[in-house]
Amino acid sequence: QAEAAAAVPDLRDDVLEDAYIDLWLTAGRPVAMEPIFLELQRRRHPAGGNLAWLYLTAGKADAALSATPDGGWTSMWIPYAVDRTLEPLPSDYLEQILQRDNCGPAAEAPIHCLITLGAYYAEQGKEEQLETLLDDMRSGAAEAAAEGRERSAEMLTLAADALDAYGWAKNGDRVEPGGAIQKLEDLAFTGLPPSIWVRWWLGELHLEDGQPGDAVVYLESLRGSGVPHVANFLLGRAYTELGEREKARAAYVRFVQAWEEADADLPQLQEARAALEELLAG
Numbered sequence: 001q002a003e004a005a006a007a008v009p010d011l012r013d014d015v016l017e018d019a020y021i022d023l024w025l026t027a028g029r030p031v032a033m034e035p036i037f038l039e040l041q042r043r044r045h046p047a048g049g050n051l052a053w054l055y056l057t058a059g060k061a062d063a064a065l066s067a068t069p070d071g072g073w074t075s076m077w078i079p080y081a082v083d084r085t086l087e088p089l090p091s092d093y094l095e096q097i098l099q100r101d102n103c104g105p106a107a108e109a110p111i112h113c114l115i116t117l118g119a120y121y122a123e124q125g126k127e128e129q130l131e132t133l134l135d136d137m138r139s140g141a142a143e144a145a146a147e148g149r150e151r152s153a154e155m156l157t158l159a160a161d162a163l164d165a166y167g168w169a170k171n172g173d174r175v176e177p178g179g180a181i182q183k184l185e186d187l188a189f190t191g192l193p194p195s196i197w198v199r200w201w202l203g204e205l206h207l208e209d210g211q212p213g214d215a216v217v218y219l220e221s222l223r224g225s226g227v228p229h230v231a232n233f234l235l236g237r238a239y240t241e242l243g244e245r246e247k248a249r250a251a252y253v254r255f256v257q258a259w260e261e262a263d264a265d266l267p268q269l270q271e272a273r274a275a276l277e278e279l280l281a282g
Helices: 002-006 013-026 030-042 046-057 061-067 074-085 091-100 111-123 127-146 150-171 180-186 194-208 212-220 228-242 245-258 267-281
Strands: none
Touching: 030 046, 046 061, 046 074, 046 228, 061 074, 074 091, 074 111, 091 111, 111 127, 111 150, 111 194, 127 150, 150 180, 150 194, 180 194, 194 212, 194 228, 212 228, 228 245, 228 267, 245 267
């Protein structure tokens, strides 16, 4: 990767594309890939639009927000993810972003745009807005099915069911048999894009409920996803609670390594370094 970065101007698009894919498969040192992403962006290659995501996984909040493109679901996802995983943003700022970049009709909207919006409503306790969105998504699923777009219909239905359960998990029925957690677990490994979000939520919810063993199942599955920084940080916590020091140390090492040039004041980075120091001392 270092050699590739040094030779960026001479690389063909297919080589750059391989490096881009490698980043998302490993996410070991995302900042080392910055020259490649900048070159992809200069060439107007589609992968270059993910520069903001690169900064997000590297723990660089301001850079991620500055690189976020206008329009498209990424314009909503990056600020939301910065707020959730790096540092809190002013609530009115997020509201403005969500209103400006409305997803549009559910039958045509990018699925991650709808999930971002629904997750925000669930986490903020905006039950009326969430219910309206879910109705739109289910209507969109029916419309897509009628038009023969079965995969779109399936994803919309899955996303709506997951958001419905997540809303209950955050604001209502959580752990009763057949309740929100069980419903989310039933949707966690469908192979469709919304299931990545479900596993993220389940990892967090199980940790909050003092069930680190259950959390590990879902967090380990996120290590090759678009939120590896979330997975590694929370895995460090989960394995520490389980008393599995070697695995906790490995998770924190991956996290600190990926955030080697992260914003210094991020509390997650400070916590991870302190935990890692304690684990190494022990």
